[in-house]
Amino acid sequence: MKTRLAAARGVLEHLRLDGIIVSNAYDVRYLSGFRGEDATLVVGRGTALICTDSRYWAQVAEEVSGFALERTDELVRDTAAAAARELGERAALGFQGGTLTHADFRLLRRRHGGRLRDVGDRLSRLRSVKEAPEIEAVRCAATMTDGALEAVVAAGLVGRTEAEVAWQMREELHRRGAEGPSFDPVVAAGPRAALAHAIPGERRIVSGELVVIDSGACVDGYCSDITRTFAAGTVREELRRVYAIVLEAQLAALAALRPGVTGHDADAAARDVIEAAGYGDAFGHGTGHGVGLEIHEHPRLRRRSRDRLLPGMVFTVEPGIYVQDLGGVRIEDTVVLTEDGYRLLTLFPKDLTIVD
Amino acid sequence: MKTRLAAARGVLEHLRLDGIIVSNAYDVRYLSGFRGEDATLVVGRGTALICTDSRYWAQVAEEVSGFALERTDELVRDTAAAAARELGERAALGFQGGTLTHADFRLLRRRHGGRLRDVGDRLSRLRSVKEAPEIEAVRCAATMTDGALEAVVAAGLVGRTEAEVAWQMREELHRRGAEGPSFDPVVAAGPRAALAHAIPGERRIVSGELVVIDSGACVDGYCSDITRTFAAGTVREELRRVYAIVLEAQLAALAALRPGVTGHDADAAARDVIEAAGYGDAFGHGTGHGVGLEIHEHPRLRRRSRDRLLPGMVFTVEPGIYVQDLGGVRIEDTVVLTEDGYRLLTLFPKDLTIVD
16 A cells, blocks of 8 residues: 555656545545545645545544544535645645546635646556556456356356346356456347347347357456357357457457557557458447456557556457347457566456357 | 426526536436436437437437437537537536536536536436336335345344345345345444444354344336344344334334425434434434435435425435444335325334344
8 A cells, every 4th residue: 555655646746736635436445445435535745634424434444544534524525624734725736537526626626725636547547557466356356257157158048038147147256255246247149249238138048149248256346357259059150250250359469468569559459350351340349448446447458549558457358349130249358468468367268159 | 208308498498508418327317218328418498419329329229219319429529519519609508517527527618618507406306206107116126125125034144144144135136026236235233233334244143133234126227225123133122222212213204204394304303303312423324315216316304405395206214323332223214205294115014023
């Protein structure tokens, strides 16, 4: 935590601020260890406060050390007062405009006499290079998801509804000790697999369809993320060809991974394969995203990303092809970047598996 | 939906605006029927647009009628452009500062030449008086929770962990057809019951403790919310006395309910009983909150609430007493206000039940 706080102080020194009000809950957890909601941090060069109301005082005492507790009644108002008291009424303060609501910003503006500056995603970016225990938590979550997928496949797909399969994923993750799924599992079969954000429905999976299963577990706050696409029975040639293209694209993106490569480059490695195969328009999302305390965080692997990949970054690689009325394929792993390439954290096999 | 849209237009006419940008996801769903994320509405006197990106176009076509689809690439930027095109570059626009981030507000400010006004919670308040099918959805969710609680009690409490009981609640809700729990179930036993926001842990429930179980189901997007406090085995006199006080307070608040009463009054009815018994400081939260598409919405039943209770409003009544190191009691029902009082939607019995 001390190293993390020092990095946050590096941000405020770089921006010539006297302090930063941290309101993004993931950043609050990362910097202080606090797992609850409705807390802010006030971080100055020599100050570290955690501000929260009576519901959480016992929890703060258990989870947080190295921060003074500021007892609040109204969070933003009392945080502003604490910052003025600790750092001066004219202090130059950073805030997080990407998560602070405009109403809360106005409250802060009314209560603080000094300069206010949006620090953007600078604090959240501190989370993108992971420490060993963080990587271990994601790996552990990934192992649970691998096991849960195996159990789902063993139970079969044909004749079950998407919602039934999604619930089984949830049960299998629970049985393996996950705190929860890292997001609501996606199970999308047949034409619904063409929707990148389908909600599992009551339609029964029939033989001849592709089934996209996208899920993850949460361990000690850290997320895993994996997608596999299965063949429910024998699927026709076009779907198998699409599967082969997506797999080739995914392997190409993985092969491109090494320190210094940008998110744009990694995305292009996958996208080139899909475009060359004539499916460029059918790949409507980015190739990947960072994974950690948040299911979507830095770095971004996509066209317009300038993020430079560094050892210790944990992210997904997940190209896909979605063809309306026909179906879709997505293949996604969570990986950690290493000095000479990458290490897979999700290990479930990627050859097209036929499941009855 | 037409009545709802007319009510939203009433808000913009009242505020002399040309249009409102709706960004609160619950209000988007309420006004348009759209169940996805990442969409905004542009509502003008004669205009109704829904703005979202390619992931949701198929879903919009399924779920939404009466709104023109604006296909977006970058949501806030393209929403601002659509509003300017439909309503004029100098249009006076309302926005929702309580959910719009400050960064998005600045984007909107840069893109729009006309006046911008925060409409606060005026749109969200339109949701507080429910239509019959909305009440029916909450009732259905409440019935599922009643049944789930019965099953949990039948399985016993002593010797199980809080986390095991919480998972069973989840399973029982799923088995009864809930879309999901309306929030992560709270199971807090013994001294942990003194924390109003405890996360279920791995500690085993022992005989002689009170166990607070707070949970709800989600049906067709609508939430239920119920808390019961059980005695794991025989509990000592002081805990039984605290239970009796909370029950008396809850019944007093219910008895005070009728059209025209304020949230302050209903809160006072419960609070007076608890204060008279000498536990005023141990009741640190409000007496209730509205329930609907959101688990916490208008009206508010608490000290500083001026909300006036009207027939068709659905809300909780949930006083509690929390004594550090000893334990806690909360008794909560979801009710609908009627012309001459209220109707309980949660029907689980409220006498102190001893569960082994």
